[in-house]
Amino acid sequence: MAKSIAALGATTALMVTGLAFVAASPASAATTSTVATSAASAIPTTATLNGTVASGANAVSLIQFCLGSQAAVQADVTNTVVTCSGGTVVTATPNSLGTNVAATAVTGSPTGLTPGATYWFNAEATDSGGNAYGTPLSFTAGTALTLTSVNGTFGTGLTLTSSGGGGGATPTYQVTNAGTAGCSITSGVLNATSAGTCTVTVSQASGGAYSSSSSSATTVTFASTLPTQVGFVTEPPTSATAGTVLPTFTVAVKESNGVVDATAPYATDTIALVSTCTLTGTTSVQAVAGTATFSAVTIKTGSSCQLVATDTTRTLATATSTTITMVAGTATQVVFTIVPPATETTAGTTLTAFQAAVEDVNGNVVTTGVGSTDTITITSPCTLGGTTSVAAVAGVATFSALNIGVTGACVLTATDAARALTPATHTTNVGATQAALVIGTTRGNVGTSLTLSTTGGSGTGVVTYALAAGSSAGCVLTGASLHAARAGTCVVTATKAGNTTYSAVSSAATTVTFILPYKILRVVGAVFVARTRTVTLVGSGFYGDPRVLSNVPGVIARVMRDTGTHLVVRVTVRPGVRVGVHSFTVILANGKRAGVRYNLR
Secondary structure (H helix, E strand, O other): OOOOHHHHOOOOEEEEEOOEEEEEOOOOOOOOOEEEEEEEEOEOOOOEEEEEEEOOOOOEEEEEEEEEOHHHHHHHHHHOOOOOOOOEEEEOEOOOEOOOOOOEEEEEOOOOOOOOOEEEEEEEEEEOOEEEEOOOEEEEOOEEEEEOOOEEEOOOOEEOOEEEEOOOOOOEEEEEEOOOOOOEEEOOEEEOOOOEEEEEEEEEOOEOOEOOEEOOOEEEEEEOOOEEEEEEEEOOOOEEEOOOEOOOEEEEEEEOOOOEOOOOOHHHOEEEEEOOOEEEEOOEEEOEOOEEEEOOEEEEEOOEEOOEEEEOOOOOEOEEOOOEEEEOOOEEEEEEEEOOOOEEOOOOOEOOOEEEEEEEOOOOEOOOOOOOOOEEEEEOOOOEEEOOEEEOEOOEEEEOOEEEOOOEEEEEEEEEOOOOOEOEEEEEEEOEOOOOEEEOOOEEEOOOOEEOOEEEOOOOOOEEEEEOOOOOOOEEEEOOEEEEOOOEEEEEEEEEOOOOOEOOEEOOOEEEEEEOOOEEEEEEOOEOOOOEEEEEEEEEOOOOOOEEEEOOOOEEEEEEEEOOOEEEEEEEEOOOOOOEEEEEEEEOOOOOEEEEEEEEO
C-alpha cells in the first residue's frame, strides 16, 4: 500500500519498477485517507480496475480512478489534484466512505477500450484534508477471441487457429453444430465426413489478469475438390448504354470454397449467359483454365439487367451478376408504347389515354438527355379535336384529351416536333359497325342499263357504287346505273356512308354478268323420224340449264351443252310422227321462252 500524502511529506520522488510507478507528492498534513491501486482484472475486451481505500478521522467524499497514458495518470499525483487532465475519470464503486473505515475494496469499469492498447490507471481519494493516491499500474486490453481457420478441403483435416484473447492460456475448440459437413475435432484438428459446413467455438481459460472468454459460433466450410458452381470473377459494369458492347468480364468454374477449378475436364467447360433483358453478341464462351472471358456481349433492351451464368457442360449452381442499369442510346423513333384504341363507338368522344415514347433503335425509351422532353404531335387525315401535342416526361408523352370528330378508319401519326425521328402510326376505327352490305343485282342484258341495288348496311348513309378491277364487258357506271357494251362481266363494289353513329361499310367486290338478249335464230342440223340426231340451236342469252320442248308428241329433246349462244341438243323422234315443219320452245331457268322452227323428215 502506498503512503498517504501526509506521510510522504513535501519531497516528491518517482521510481520506475517494471510497469509500476511509486509516487510520492506534497500533501496536506490534514488528510487521513490511504489508497492502494491493485492489478486490473477481467480482461481481455473489458477491464475491472481494482484498489482499496481506508478513511481516518475525515470522511472520504470522492473515490475514482484516473485512466489514460503514463503522463496523464502521473500528473494527478505530481500536482496533487484529481482532475485526470488528459485522461479519463472512471467512477469507483463505492465512490465515498465515512470516517474511520478500514481498507475497503473499490472497483471501476472503463468502457470503449481499444483492443491491444496499453492503459495506465491509479486509484484516487479526496477528504476534507486533501487528496490521497495509490501507485499507478498498467494493463494491456486484449482483443475479441476469434476463430481464424474457417475454410478447409474435404478429405484433409483443418488445423484450428484463432486470434485475440489474452492471459496466455491455450485456446480450446468445440464443435457447436456438426452441420452438413459432419465435423468433429481431434487434437485441435477439425475433420469432416463430407463437403459442407459446421460451426465451431474457440474458448480461452482465465489466466493472470485475464478472465475466460469465448468466441461466437463460427461457420467453417469444407469445400469439395469437384466444382459445384460458376461465379463471376470480374463483374460486368454497373451501368451501360443499350446496344453497345459491355466491357470484358469473366466467369469461372469454382469449387464450393470459391477456388477456380482449372483442372481437366472442368477447365474447358462452356459457360452461357441469359437474362430477362435482350442479349446479343457472343453469349456462350468456352472456358480456358476454368475461366470464360466475355468480351462481345451487348444488352439491346432492358432497364435494370442481371446476367445469369450457367455451365452448359455439366449441372452446376448458376451465378447472377450485379445489376446493370441501362441507358438508352440515341433517339431514332417514336413508338406507341400504349396504343390508341382500335375502335371508338361515337365520333367526338375522348379517346382512352394512350402514350407515345421517344426510343432508340433497339426500342429503349430515352428517359434522360436529348429527346427525353421533346414534344410529340398527333396528326391524321381525319378531323382531330382536343390536345394533339404533349411534351414528353422521361421520354414518354401521355395523350388523355384527344378525340376524333368523324367516323371511319382514321390513321393517327405520332411525330417528334423537335427532331426528325421515324414516326409511329395506328388506325382507330370510329363509329359502330354497320350490318354487312350486299349487292343484290347480279345479271343484266347487253344494251340495257341495269339499276344496281343493295341489302344490309345500317343507318341513313348514302350508297355509292364503283367499278373494280376485273371487268370485261365494256362497263360504264353512272350513279347506280350500270351499262355493258358487250357480253361479259362487270365487277362492282358498293359503299354505304357513315355518320356520327356508324362508320362506313363496303360490300365485297361483286360480279355482275351481262348477256346478249334472249333469242333463237335458227336450227343447224336435220331431224328424222325414228332416229336420234344432234342439232344446234343458234341464238343468244342461253343460261341456267334450259329445257327444250317440241310442239308435237313423240319428239324428245335434251340439252347436251350450253355456250350461251349455242345449245347442242340431242333429238329422238319416235316412229309414226308426222313429218313437216314443227317448232322447238326453249325455256330458261327464269321462265323466259323462245321458239324456233325445224324441219322433221
